[in-house]
Amino acid sequence: MKYLLTYDMMESIRVSNQWLGATARAMCSYPQLGLVANPAIKITAAWGEVMERSFERMVVKPDWNIQIMTGADGRDHSVEIQVVQKRPFGDLIRFNVAGREPTGRKVLLVAPMSGHYATLLRSTVLSLLPDCDVYITDWHNARDIPVSVGKFDVEDYTLYLVDFMKEIGPDTHVIAVCQPAPLALAATAYLAEEDPDAQPRTLTLIGGPIDPDAAATDVTDFGNRVTMGQLEQHMLQRVGFKYKGAGRMVYPGLQQLSSFIAMNAEKHAKAFTDQIMRVAKGEASEHDKHNRFYDEYLAVMDMTAEFYLSTVERIFKGLEIAENRFTVAGKQVDIGKITTVAVKTVEGGKDDISAPGQCVAALRLCTGLPESKKASYLEPDAGHYGIFAGKSWRNKIRPLVLDFIDANCDVPKTPVTSGVAAE
CATH class of the missing domain: 3.40.50.1820 (Alpha/Beta hydrolase fold, catalytic domain)
Structure with a gap:
């Protein structure tokens, strides 16, 4: 049973961040708040929208969309x-x-x-x-x-x-x-x-x-710096109770994604900051360049x-x-x-x-x-x-x-x- 709870904890963190994004978007999108001339409200709603979409995509297999x-x-x-x-x-x-x-x-x-x-x-x-x-x-x-x-x-x-x-x-x-x-x-x-x-x-x-x-x-x-024992101890987890593969030892996609992002952290931070501002200004769209790329990039598998x-x-x-x-x-x-x-x-x-x-x-x-x-x-x-x-x-x-x-x-x-x- 070792690592089962760790895998589920990672999933819980992902769900919590998705929920925080959805909550921020919903709370700051009430029509009455449009009477308040405070850009922080729009930016917070935009942050919530981008946050919710990003964390939701991490567990969804993208469609080919080739018709x-x-x-x-x-x-x-x-x-x-x-x-x-x-x-x-x-x-x-x-x-x-x-x-x-x-x-x-x-x-x-x-x-x-x-x-x-x-x-x-x-x-x-x-x-x-x-x-x-x-x-x-x-x-x-x-x-x-x-x-x-x-x-x-x-x-x-x-x-x-x-x-x-x-x-x-x-x-x-x-x-x-x-x-x-x-x-x-x-x-x-x-x-x-x-x-x-x-x-x-x-x-x-x-x-x-x-x-x-x-x-x-x-x-x-x-690959040359770490030992196989270190990889087995720190990189692997058992699939949690939510999925059919419960108990299978895997290298989690969420862990791999964190490594991908860490390699170009500044580039990704700027991309998300710019997208939040575009959403706040009403310049973003469902299938804009940012969403097309990150909908695929954030979708990871174990x-x-x-x-x-x-x-x-x-x-x-x-x-x-x-x-x-x-x-x-x-x-x-x-x-x-x-x-x-x-x-x-x-x-x-x-x-x-x-x-x-x-x-x-x-x-x-x-x-x-x-x-x-x-x-x-x-x-x-x-x-x-x-x-x-x-x-x-x-x-x-x-x-x-x-x-x-x-x-x-x-x-x-x-x-x-x-x-x-x-x-």
Whole structure:
């Protein structure tokens, strides 16, 4: 029962802050108070509104909100989200565009399991949907998975990717974003030996820690500075009584969120202060830039303890991928066995999570791959988020990735457009 009450206490603090925000908004929004010429009343109401919304979003899984897509024929096509393969810890889903012929580009987006939902890649999906048949890994919140289902660590994650690639079939193009890049590389190598026909045609790794020691960041420094015992003692908690996964040991999403915010505390403080003033002046809106970003950023999910610990111990501390010593189910995975899959790495010059050098290390490990099937790109002015969801992704990186896909697959393809799916 250890840590159950701690998990519930964190949830109680979140609920209390949400309630404080709602109370402040309600109390300072009475029409009669409009007769009082005191700006503090409006500011307090605005503070309450922003506070209530922020703490409410922390436990709500965002919706994809992708209903239609404008096709090359100029018509709007409805988009249906289909569950292709349902698994306890995550599903393979497809964005099926009704009435559209196959594009010739089957893309599997591998979403990170690092505290946020797969919807963090919503803008990435939107940008690819007009030109690709898009699939994505939709990971589940560990707090909602009963203990009886069992464990889930980096080896299980890798085997999930193997099964998803097999499900989609040949001519698949995998794009792994951030945390799963090393495991997507391992899954591809696993298939190279076990089931070569199921290998993807291309593998694009974006901002991932293939070799965390190649370029130090605060994230890698933290992983090297603390011991596994310290992590287990101070970072993990058991899910509280409110959820289906009661008793499961997890790395809580709320704890991860506090770490994210602490890394750029001044930036986030200014963003919320500015938003409060915009709300007070009546300049904010339901779907303004601030709300669109923070509705997603604040929505966090718990990771299983074994996944969190094995990631730190094996990927960051042990460097099992970087030194080509990774094992899955007792079998060593040899990345040098990849001989036919074209591999491309993408890095951001201002990435403070996976610094330049960490991801491109994948090409060094692909000793069996000819140089003609290797590619890398560094976007000098892009940060971590920008290389897969920002302006740099839309204007520079996305076209390069699509060109890379087209150059390494002879399946007939539709012409590439410059548009994005409608929201």
